[in-house]
Amino acid sequence: MSQKLQFQTLKIYPRPVTGRFNRWRVGFVAVTQxxxxxxxxxxxxxRPAVRFDFGTMRGYLFDLVLLPQDLIYLAGTLILSALGLFLWTTLAGRLWCGFSCPQTVYTQIMLWIEQVFEGPQRTRRLRDAGPWTPEKILRKTASQGAMAVFALWTGLTLVGYFSPMRPMVARLAEGMLGPxxxxxxxGYAAFTWLLAGHLREAVCKHMCPYARFQGVMYDRDTLHVTYDPTRGEPRGALRRSTPAAARPQGDCVDCGLCVQVCPAGIDIRQGLQYECINCGLCIDACDPVMDKTGRPRGLIRFSTQNALESGQPPLGWLQRPRALFYSGLMIVCSAVMGVGLYLHAPFKVDVLRDRAVFARENEAGEIENAYTLRIFNTRGEHRxxxxxxxxxxxxxxxxxxxFQVPADAxxxxxxxxxxxxxxxxxxxxPLRFVVEDAADPLRTVEAHAPFLMP
Incomplete structure (x- = not known):
């Protein structure tokens, strides 16, 4: 029997919450943006401190200028990022998703915009369920307009990494922005507006491949948001008329706040779920309830499966072979890239032998080979x-x-x-062309080409 993939169709209205994990989320939103x-x-x-110029095939990163010959550093950066993600997932699950992922960050910003123009969570829910009124149309228009403005500025900023930002904004003001x-x-504005403004948690649940394969990097010692059923069950509301000794229930009062604040709309009390992004907002919602009921905090907390079952503290990363393996690979990769960047010469050299002529004899009876020598000066001064x-x-x-080469040419x-x-x-x-900077003779670059003798 075939099964159809069903997507979340009900809009989620996460309830605002305060607490230490929410402060961390706000901090990450502020820093990243x-x-x-x-x-x-x-x-x-x-020149722009960070720019990727496809016209001249150069990348600028402060003092570092990268050419197509330096694509190895891009590969190294991608490998290092992947290893970092693997390490982070092994240690603390989807913590990247909950705090730093662009989808999470922009969804949070869109929710703030929606709250400003459409009101609190409960008001938005009731208004959306009701008929279309002039007030609803006005608020929706203002909310979507503000989201569109933010998305447009996000798109312009992204383009600013490839086209100088200041001249581009000047051309925008004059209505002369290029096609x-x-x-x-x-395109990026529409992408941001659609994914962060409307699809939101559906992206994390159904579209993001990381949400699907991250489970294979989990083990029984991976930190993730957990509900302690030993403490919490059986759950139920507190009744003052019932003596404490006669209450056959756990610490969970079944208030439902952990579900109401969850941006993914899941119930963490049902156990580990792939939809959980480890944002910790359910912890921020649960801890004050424990304070009010006189119970210790930590009914919902970051823990591991082994720690929950054994009652012992979670293992540190130095006690976990997989974490040490990823860390070792990251150290090696970082060291190799660091040495390469330290030795990175501020100029590049290419030599191409003239293939139109095999060899020729000059007036002195010598055999000549012709070459095209190309020197890339990545410094901001004439060399x-x-x-x-x-x-x-x-x-x-x-x-x-x-040979004289102008600045950045x-x-x-x-x-x-x-x-x-x-x-x-x-x-x-085999012939080696050794090129050195006259002002810095220790900086040399070699290029190889054959010399053909008939």
């Missing part, structure tokens, strides 16, 4: 470079060995290498 929205405006040595900038800004040859004996570089130079016929045998000989 300050970085995201302010970074494109930051200038560094006369690519307009298209990508509107002078010197070139010397290594590898094949008896070869020499004809003409000037010095690349220069192409046609150079000729000559050798006496008797110094080299017939065939291909």
């Amino acid at each position: 300050l970085v995201f929205f302010l970074l494109p405006w930051l200038m560094w040595n006369g 690519w900038e307009t298209g990508f800004a509107l 002078h470079y010197r070139v010397r040859l290594e590898g094949a004996p008896g070869v020499r570089l004809e003409g000037a060995g010095g 690349d220069g192409s130079f046609v150079v000729t290498v000559a050798a006496q016929p008797e110094t080299l045998s017939s065939g291909s000989h």
Whole structure:
């Protein structure tokens, strides 16, 4: 019998709650959005501090300038990010989802906007269930308009990482924004408005692949939000008329607050569920109830399956082989990338042999090979470079060995290498072009090309 995938159709109205985990969530929203929205405006040595320029195929990260030859660092960053996510999931489950995921962050912002224009959670629920009135239309229009404005600014900010933000905003004010900038800004704005403003928790439940495969990284020592059934069951409301000694119930008073505040709309008392994003808001809702009833906090808490069953504290990450394995891989990957970036030369060199001519003989009877030498200067100032040859004996570089390259540009130079016929045998000989910065001779870059002797 076939089963159809059923999506959540009822809109969730999470109840606002205060507490330490909610403060952490608000803090992460503030920090991530300050970085995201302010970074494109930051200038560094006369250019954007962070920019990915597809026109010139360069990436700028403060003083670091990356070229297509540096894509290995992008691969390393992705590997490091994946390992970090694996480690974090092994240690504390979907904590990334609950505090830092863009979907969670923007959904929270959209909920704040909705609350400002449409009122508290209960009011919104009742109004949405009622008929369309002029007030409802006005509030919905204002709410969706504010969400659209925020989404548009988010889209423009994202484009600002690829096109300089200040000139782009000036062109926007003049109505002269380019088609690519307009298209990508509107596309990402629509994406943000739809996913964070409307689909919300459905993205985390049904669309996000991480929600599906993160369970394979869990084990019995993974921290996650848990309900302690040993303490809480049997649950029921407190009745003052019943003596405490005669109450056959646990600490849970079945108030339902943990369900009302959950942004995913789940009941944590039903056990571990893949929809749980480990935001901890149910803990913030439960702890004050325990205070009021005179029970110890922690009926709902971050714990592990082994800790719940044994009554012992959860294991630290140093006691968990899988966490140590991921940590070791991250240290190795970080060390390799760190050394590479430390040794990263502020210029790149490419050498391409002229394939149109196999070899030619000059007036002195020497055999010549022609090459195109391309030097990429990633510094923000004019530089002078010197070139010397290594590898094949008896070869020499004809003409000037010095080349001038403007700031933040690349220069192409046609150079000729000559050798006496008797110094080299017939065939291909490896040749190294060693390029050094005249002002910093310790910085050298090598490029390899063959020298062909007929």
